[in-house]
Amino acid sequence: MNNQIKRVGVVGAGAMGSQIAMVCALAGYPVVLQDISQASLDRGIQSLQAQMQKRIDKGRLDERQVDEAFAKISTTLSLHGLSDADLIIEAATEKLDIKREVFKQLDSIVKVEAIFATNSSTIVSSKVADATFRPDKVCNIHFFNPALVMELVEVVKGPHTSEKTAQIAHDFVKSIKKTPVLLNKEISGFIANRILGKLMDEAVFLLENGYASHEEIDLVCTKALNHPIGPFALMDLTGIDVNYFVRMQRFEESGNEKDKPAELIREKVNKGELGRKTGKGFYTYS
Ligand SMILES: NC(=O)c1ccc[n+]([C@@H]2O[C@H](COP(=O)([O-])OP(=O)(O)OC[C@H]3O[C@@H](n4cnc5c(N)ncnc54)[C@H](O)[C@@H]3O)[C@@H](O)[C@H]2O)c1
Structure with a gap:
């Protein structure tokens, strides 16, 4: 205590x-x-x-x-x-x-x-x-x-x-x-979510531009970087809509186009494919 x-x-x-x-x-x-x-x-x-x-x-x-x-x-x-x-x-x-x-x-x-x-x-x-x-x-x-x-x-x-x-x-x-x-100084997103945000941006960039599938990108993160879970599986877990709203909030604060959610994320949200909670996100859940 x-x-x-x-x-x-x-x-x-x-x-x-x-x-x-x-x-x-x-x-x-x-x-x-x-x-x-x-x-x-x-x-x-x-x-x-x-x-x-x-x-x-x-x-x-x-x-x-x-x-x-x-x-x-x-x-x-x-x-x-x-x-x-x-x-x-x-x-x-x-x-x-x-x-x-x-x-x-x-x-x-x-x-x-x-x-x-x-x-x-x-x-x-x-x-x-x-x-x-x-x-x-x-x-x-x-x-x-x-x-x-x-x-x-x-x-x-x-x-x-x-x-x-x-x-x-x-x-x-x-x-x-x-x-x-x-x-010691405040910054939106603090440490973990700022670093994670960059990782997710890069993962979405690679997927959107056809470099690899989401399964393969997740595999690299788990088996090469030793992360317990890949970025797409993680977005499915926390909710793709959560990722979307966090990015929209950051964009509204900064006015910087780079802070906007990726098109792929926007599409998922519009389709209601929000991750585990809706049974489908990047992966499909039974
Ligand atoms: N979910 C996450 O992964 C996560 C992780 C870290 C931090 N957070 C933060 O924690 C906070 C809560 O997130 P959550 O995921 O638990 O949300 P949640 O939607 O599960 O729960 C929010 C709760 O707040 C209550 N609420 C709404 N207005 C209220 C008011 N005026 N007075 C008292 N209660 C009120 C709602 O009834 C609801 O039960 C948010 O600020 C979020 O950013 C969330």
């Missing part, structure tokens, strides 16, 4: 928020998980129950550990339920206006010493910090999907973030048994 952080509030109980809540609870933190949708809260907890059962079945955790972790998680539909938190991790839908409104409301609910972090994959914390009267206590804490499994977490210090806040966030990540990486 971290000295400064005794209680955690997580906003958004979707794919990321629910798992982040469990990661914190497994490390011993009491967590309040908030969402505007009861269905999302229910889905989040059900999904955690299924995933924890798998870990029990595989002998990675015992029932007592899982029961204790669930006992530390409470859920709420109201942001007021997070009033006692020392750290807020916001993992709501990836829309700037939603995130700004969440932080603005929380600012008058949560104690002034508390730290606010956004788990956004693309939105730097300076875009939300000025919605609060505590910009020095706002930063990015970016988990990877699935948060229960992925070890690395990017902590990003914006120009408004104090050294102390960045240090507490960094130490907190260590305390939940993850490996923190600290970015």
